[in-house]
Amino acid sequence: MIRWVAPLLLLVAVVAGAWSWQVLNAPITIVQVTGDLNDHERQAIRRAVSASLDRGLLGVRLAVVKDSIRRLSWPREVTVRRLWPAGLAIDVEKERAVARWGAGGYLSTQGAVIPGSASQDEAVQLPLLSSEVASPREAMEVYRVLSDVLAVHGERIAVLRESELGEWHVQLQGGLSVALGRERLAERMQRFALVYARVLADQLDAVGYVDARYSNGVAVRWDPPLVAYKE
The missing domain is CATH 3.40.50.11690 (Cell division protein FtsQ/DivIB)
Structure with a gap:
């Protein structure tokens, strides 16, 4: 019977891990954008990242989200982090007009x-x-x-x-x-x-x-x- 303990524990761990992933990888429903931005710029950021949000909170690749924002012409510094339980926090510092x-x-x-x-x-x-x-x-x-x-x-x-x-x-x-x-x-x-x-x-x-x-x-x-x- 001991022979079955190790495989059984492994199976339990896999199931628990899969269940935890499903629970924690919640759909992203909140995108919090901060910075000295106007409404048009905030909407532009949300449109830029929308295609990256369908992977869920754990599955989303923060580097990809950051790159999609930086492809806009005016962000200078971009910070992206997970916002538990179901959101992303994005902070953007704009290029300064000279x-x-x-x-x-x-x-x-x-x-x-x-x-x-x-x-x-x-x-x-x-x-x-x-x-x-x-x-x-x-x-x-x-x-x-x-x-x-x-x-x-x-x-x-x-x-x-x-x-x-x-x-x-x-x-x-x-x-x-x-x-x-x-x-x-x-x-x-x-x-x-x-x-x-x-x-x-x-x-x-x-x-x-x-x-x-x-x-x-x-x-x-x-x-x-x-x-x-x-x-």
């Missing part, structure tokens, strides 16, 4: 186009970027490089535009416009910044436009005439 993009979008620090969530007052404080040739990520990289040059002189970019010819134009927060062309953008911005600090900063009201597309200087359009400064 620039306006085109007609109504926003860009993250990585140059990803993300939905706008900034208030109207916050949005007008963000620089406006647009490009006809470069990608959003490339435009953001140009913005970062040029901003670093200007920051040394206490200036900031309000508008950065690329034309259909691939030429870049910058408008500073004070309203001054600078043409940079298609190449050597950082070098040309540095040349402009030096002229700005030495000559233009104290008389901006008289400056209409700066053309920095020259190899050894910049051209300044006054009201009038046109004066060229060379290093």
Whole structure:
């Protein structure tokens, strides 16, 4: 009879395990979404994870759920955990908008186009970027490089535009416009910044436009005439 004890115990363990799995693997009926999100974003998350929920609370693969959320363009950090007895807790931290993009979008620090969530007052404080040739990520990289040059002189970019010819134009927060062309953008911005600090900063009201597309200087359009400064 002892011979039957071990197999019997094994059978009991298997049955108990299967029963426990069935009991604990309850259908997921609650998806709790937290984070600084609006209703549209919360619904987008629920739609993104809906296909992963039919495996039950124990069967659901949290990594798959997390990946489905991260495929949306705007989540930066995503945390997913089981919420007993029948739910998932999802916490999402969004990418922060650092620039306006085109007609109504926003860009993250990585140059990803993300939905706008900034208030109207916050949005007008963000620089406006647009490009006809470069990608959003490339435009953001140009913005970062040029901003670093200007920051040394206490200036900031309000508008950065690329034309259909691939030429870049910058408008500073004070309203001054600078043409940079298609190449050597950082070098040309540095040349402009030096002229700005030495000559233009104290008389901006008289400056209409700066053309920095020259190899050894910049051209300044006054009201009038046109004066060229060379290093």
